[in-house]
Amino acid sequence: xxxxxxxxxxxxxxxxxxxxxxxxxxxxxxxxxxxxxxxxxxxxxxxxxxxxxxxxxxxxxxxxxxxxxxxxxxxxxxxxxxxxxxxxxxxxxxxxxxxxxxxxxxxxxxxxxxxxxxxxxxxxxxxxxxxxxxxxxxxxxxxxxxxxxxxxxxxxxxxxxxxxxxxxxxx
Amino acid sequence: xxxxxxxxxxxxxxxxxxxxxxxxxxxxxxxxxxxxxxxxxxxxxxxxxxxxxxxxxxxxxxxxxxxxxxxxxxxxxxxxxxxxxxxxxxxxxxxxxxxxxxxxxxxxxxxxxxxxxxxxxxxxxxxxxxxxxxxxxxxxxxxxxxxxxxxxxxxxxxxxxxxxxxxxxxxxxxxxxxxxxxxxxxxxxxxxxxxxxxxxxxxxxxxxxxxxxxxxxxxxxxxxxxxxxxxxxxxxxxxxxxxxxxxxxxxxxxxxxxxxxxxxxxxxxxxxxxxxxxxxxxxxxxxxxxxxxxxxxxxxxxxxxxxxx
Numbered sequence: 001x002x003x004x005x006x007x008x009x010x011x012x013x014x015x016x017x018x019x020x021x022x023x024x025x026x027x028x029x030x031x032x033x034x035x036x037x038x039x040x041x042x043x044x045x046x047x048x049x050x051x052x053x054x055x056x057x058x059x060x061x062x063x064x065x066x067x068x069x070x071x072x073x074x075x076x077x078x079x080x081x082x083x084x085x086x087x088x089x090x091x092x093x094x095x096x097x098x099x100x101x102x103x104x105x106x107x108x109x110x111x112x113x114x115x116x117x118x119x120x121x122x123x124x125x126x127x128x129x130x131x132x133x134x135x136x137x138x139x140x141x142x143x144x145x146x147x148x149x150x151x152x153x154x155x156x157x158x159x160x161x162x163x164x165x166x167x168x169x170x171x
Numbered sequence: 172x173x174x175x176x177x178x179x180x181x182x183x184x185x186x187x188x189x190x191x192x193x194x195x196x197x198x199x200x201x202x203x204x205x206x207x208x209x210x211x212x213x214x215x216x217x218x219x220x221x222x223x224x225x226x227x228x229x230x231x232x233x234x235x236x237x238x239x240x241x242x243x244x245x246x247x248x249x250x251x252x253x254x255x256x257x258x259x260x261x262x263x264x265x266x267x268x269x270x271x272x273x274x275x276x277x278x279x280x281x282x283x284x285x286x287x288x289x290x291x292x293x294x295x296x297x298x299x300x301x302x303x304x305x306x307x308x309x310x311x312x313x314x315x316x317x318x319x320x321x322x323x324x325x326x327x328x329x330x331x332x333x334x335x336x337x338x339x340x341x342x343x344x345x346x347x348x349x350x351x352x353x354x355x356x357x358x359x360x361x362x363x364x365x366x367x368x369x370x371x372x373x374x375x376x377x378x379x380x381x382x383x384x385x386x387x388x389x390x391x392x393x394x395x396x397x398x399x400x401x402x403x404x405x406x407x408x409x410x411x412x413x414x415x416x417x418x419x420x421x422x423x424x425x426x427x428x429x430x431x432x433x434x435x436x437x438x439x440x441x442x443x444x445x446x447x448x449x450x451x452x453x454x455x456x457x458x459x460x461x462x463x464x465x466x467x468x469x470x471x472x473x474x475x476x477x478x479x480x
Contacts, residue, residue: 057260084259120254122295123262 016163023159027152032073033102034148037141039074040103040111044134047115051123051130058084058119073102088115110136176202179306182279183208187251190216193242196231205233206336206468208304212249215241222336222466246300253299256281266387267363269294274364278307278344278376307365312338312345312469321459321474322349325404328430328457330477332439338469339433340365340409342461345469346431350405351379358403360393361386365409382407391415398426408432417450424456438462439475452477 046065050056056064062078075098078087092112099108114133117126179202183194194208197218207219215237216227225233226241234241244252256275257264264273273281282303285296314322321329329346333339344366350357359366359382367378369386378384383401385393390408394416397406406423408416411432420430434448439460442448451457457477464472 051262055262055265057258057263059259061260083255085254119257119259119261121261122265122268122297124290125297126262 012167015166016160019163019166020156020159023155023157023162026159027148027155029101030144030148030151030155034141034144036073036099036102037107037137037144039071040107041134041137041141042069043071043074043076044111044114044130044137047118048127048130048134051118051126055123059087061118062087062115073099084119085116088112088118091115107137107140176200178277178279179203179205179208181277182275182304182306185255185275185277187248187255190242190244190248190252193227193229193231197227197233198231201233206306208306210244210249210252210302210304212244212246212300215243219336249299249302252302253283256302256304265295268296270363271296272363274368275304276368278365278368280305280307280363280365307341312341314342314345314349315471317474318342318346318461318471319349321461322346322355322431323353325355325429327459328424329432330442330451330457330460331431331433331463332436332441332460333433333463334437334465335435337463337465338467339463342463342469342471343407343409343431343433347379347382347407350407350431351381355381355404356402357382357405357407358397358401359384360388360390360397360406360408362388362390362393363409366407389415391419394419394423398423398428403428405429405431410434411451412447414447414450417447417454420451420456421454424454430456432457437465439477442477 043065046068047061050061050064054061054064059078062084066076066078076091078091080087080090082090092108095108095112110133114130117129120126176199179197180195183191185191186194190210193216197205201218201220204220205218209217209219209224217224218227218233219225220233223235225235226237228234228238228240229242254261256273258276261268267273268283271283273283275281282305283296283299284301285299288295288297321327331339331342347357347359347366361367361384364386367374367376367382367384367386369384383397383403385397388396390411391413394406394408397403406428408430409432411420412434420432424430434451436442436445436448439462442452442460460475460477462472462475464470
C-alpha cells in the first residue's frame with residue numbers, strides 16, 4: 001500500500017514538474033527572442049561604428065563587429081575566403097534554420113538586407129540604411145520585451161496550474 | 172608584379188564570374204597587348220589594344236565591328252563589377268572615388284564615371300555608368316641604357332613626358348626598381364596608389380627595397396612630408412602640374428633633393444607653351460626630359476636636355 005502511495009506521489013511530482021517546466025520553457029523562449037533581437041540591433045550598431053570611424057574593408061568591418069561584444073545567441077561567422085556578399089548569404093542561410101524559432105522571416109530579412117548593403121555604397125548611405133534597420137529591430141525588441149514580460153508570467157502560472165490540476169486529477 | 176597576358180587575366184579575374192568568363196577566354200597573344208578594359212552600362216565591353224577599341228565576342232575574340240555576338244553589360248552587371256573592383260568595400264575607397272578612380276589589387280587602376288553628388292563639404296560619385304580598367308604592367312618594361320644613365324646621375328632631375336596611355340606611370344615604376352638597385356634612397360608620393368597599391372595587410376606587391384611610399388597623400392603635401400620625414404636622395408611623384416605641386420617641387424629642390432616626376436605633355440614644346448609646366452621647368456628642378464612614344468607603352472622617343480633647350 002505504502003509503495004503504491006509513494007509511486008503515486010512520485011508520478012504526481014513528475015507531472016507537476018513537466019507542466020511547470022513546459023510553462024517556464026515557453027516563457028524563456030520569449031525572453032531568448034528579446035535577447036537575440038537586441039544582439040542583432042547591437043551588431044548593426046557596431047557595423048555602423050566600424051564604417052564611420054575605421055572604414056576598413058567590408059570583411060574586416062563584419063569580423064570586428066562580430067568580436068565587438070560577447071553574443072549569447074547571435075553566433076555569426078564571417079571568416080572564410082568567400083566575398084563579403086557570399087559570406088552574408090551563407091550566414092543568412094544558416095540563420096534561417098538556427099533562428100527560425102526566435103525571429104520572424106521579416107526580422108531576418110531586415111537584418112541581412114542591412115548587412116548586404118555593407119561595402120556597396122559610400123559610408124554615409126550605408127550608415128543611413130543600417131540605422132533604419134537598427135531602429136526597426138529595436139522596435140521589434142521592445143515589443144518582444146513587453147510581450148515576454150506579460151506572457152512569461154502567464155505561461156509560468158499556466159504551467160504550475162496545469163501541473164496542480166493534473167496532480168489533483170491523478171490523486 | 173605580373174606581366175603581359177598574366178596581368179590582364181589577373182585584372183579580369185577580379186570581376187564577377189559572368190563578366191570575367193569571356194575576358195578570361197581572350198587569347199594570350201591579344202591579352203598581352205590589352206592596355207584597357209572598358210565596361211559601360213547597357214553597352215558592349217571594349218578592349219583597348221594599341222590605342223584602338225575592340226569589341227569582345229563571347230568566345231573571347233576581340234573584333235573591330237559591333238555584332239550581336241559581342242558581350243554587352245546590363246546596369247546591374249556593371250554595378251556588380253564596380254563593387255568587385257572595390258573589393259566589395261566602396262566605403263574604403265570614398266576618397267579615391269571622389270577623384271574618379273579606384274586602385275585594384277595587382278596595381279591596376281580603374282577610372283570611374285557616374286552621377287556626381289554634392290553634399291556639405293562632400294563630393295561623391297554614385298550610380299556608376301562606366302569603368303575603365305587600366306592594366307598595370309611593370310616587368311615587361313626595362314629601362315633603356317640611356318634612361319639608366321640618367322637615373323644614376325644624382326644631379327639630374329628628370330621629367331617624364333607623354334600623352335595619356337603612353338606608359339608614364341609604367342616607366343616610373345621601372346625607374347624605381349633601377350634607383351633602388353643602384354642604392355639610391357627614394358621617397359615616392361603615390362597619391363592614386365598606382366605605384367605601389369596597399370591594402371589593410373600591407374603592400375599588394377612587394378615594392379623596391381629602398382623606396383618609401385607616401386600613399387594617398389595629395390602630391391604637394393606628400394612631397395614636403397617626404398622631404399621632412401624620410402630625407403630621400405630622390406623624390407618621385409606621378410603626374411604633377413598644379414600650382415601647389417610647382418611650389419612643393421621648388422621647396423624640395425631647395426632642400427637638395429633630386430626630383431623625378433611625370434607630366435601630361437605630348438612633347439617638350441608643351442613645356443614652353445603651357446604655363447604650369449613652364450613654371451615647373453623654371454624651378455630648375457629638372458635637367459632632363461624623357462619624351463615617350465605614342466602607342467608603345469613606356470618606350471622612350473627621345474631624351475631632351477632641358478638646360479639647353
